[in-house]
Amino acid sequence: MIAMPDSAVNQAADQTRLAFGLALTEMAERDDSVVAISADTLDLFGLRGLVQKHPNRVIDAGIAEQNAMGIASGLATTGMRPFLCGYAPFITARSVEQLRNDVAYAHQRVVIGAAASGISYGVSGGTHHALEDLALMRALPNITAIVPADSYQAWKAVFATQAIDGPVYIRLGGRVPEPPVSDPDAEFHVGRADCLRQGDDVTIIACGCLVADAIAAADLLSRRGVAARVLNMHTIKPLDRDAVLAAAAETKGLVTAEEHRITGGLGGAVAELLARENPTAMRMVGMPDEFATVGPTGKVREGYGLSSANIVTSCLELLA
């Protein structure tokens, strides 16, 4: 594992998108085959440094995500390691056929960094929210889908792609702060959840920015004498079956929490697994089946119950 240097921590402390860009820049220094593809996203991903050092290793495809995805596939066929840097709402839905055919079906090693996911661009409105991207990724074979909970994990996820023989989707935040929640020195294993709190009463399985709320919820629950297990499910696909099934067996119910529609996301993934293997009471904290309202991200999150308070309520419902 290549530790995130202090300089990167300082620049990208609470921005997973910048941590992704800095890790990509570092990887490009070490591996001549690494190439970044921008969709007019150089600043969104903090790629100016890479442009300065290796101008020929940054391809700007412009505001043309379908073409950018196809280019990434073509590059990968030649042995290059393309990292496609796009806006989550556009690099997924806009170019999903290119992703399906040219990348996933063709089984090419393309890494997609998807910034501004969820409702991180709350004020931008529904056209700029990405609340179905994980559902799209989950429905496509061959893709590994990672949701780093903070910058440390975004950094580690980029380097973890070196060992993945296939396409990888890495879901990143927007411009709202994403405070650190993970141990900077912890190993990052794709497909293995991090257990952040031990507990045998109830389990909270969260990803991305909801991990911080999950930890806060566990702290609130402990004051009521409830021991909540907290799993940071940073890999949505492949899902950590063992961690989910253990939680179902060892605790009284599961609450999932994600900044994504509950259809097709983390909640759906957990529910599908449990329905097959061990039907268990669940609550899902996430976006309902509707387009989110406009508003500041914090307010929108609160409005839809993406909060520690709602996670607490959901846990208590399961224990009632």
Place this chain on the structure above:
Amino acid sequence: MASNLDAVLKRLANEALLIRRNVWRAFHAAGSGHIGGSSSAADLLAALYFHYLNLRPEEPDWQERDRFVLSKGHANGALAAVLAQAGFFPDSHLDEFYGYQTLMGMHPDIKLAGVEMCTGGLGHGLSVGVGMALGARLKKRQSRTVVMVGDGELQEGSNWEAAMAAAHLKLSSLTAIVDYNKVQQSGHVRDVLGLEPLVDKWQAFGWSVRELDGHDMAEIVAALDALPYLADMPSVMIAHTVKGKGVSFAENTHLWHQNMIDDEVYQKAIDELGEPL
């Protein structure tokens, strides 16, 4: 020299005839297929695989090879035929089209030797070709990239994103070939959604353009040998072709974009095509 060229052209024309016969044979065995667009591309494919592309059929993943992407993947009958003729896989594969668990679907499968991309979703190949040409440049390889697109396919906007990018990136090692057979699934291109002025469009997007008769082997070979047409620019060959070329009743009609092929129809077609050398 002239007689040498004549011999080359004669051989290429014979390979093109073999492609057409193999397309009819394969789709007769399968019961149906995309005859029209496979037949219009046959001469171009023969010239590409037996004259222009630098390939090693015995080593299909050879890194320095040229890349060919059949973006109009529904013409897979012709691609499979030319790959079999070039020795990428046994000729018997052509009798297995549409078979369960084969690599012989209606559209190209990247897992089949010689196939560079799983195409058929239209408007994908040129973007992939841009990536391939860029990869060759970054890897400092001499590989050239050729992408064949259909005319109806150019209605997909993603082609024009790719065209813009290829010119911006000065990808002179990239060539597009438009199999301009003027007919698409439901009728004439000009009636469905016209492309003209097509030369002007490509030029406006920053490509060097050459028009040719896509069934005149001398013109095809000359156009390929002259690539790239201008420095620091991608090139496009706009090849005027006839849909269903070679079999009178299948020519120039959308009814033979894809059609059923029974024994009687097959025999008529093969008789019209004639015997190879």
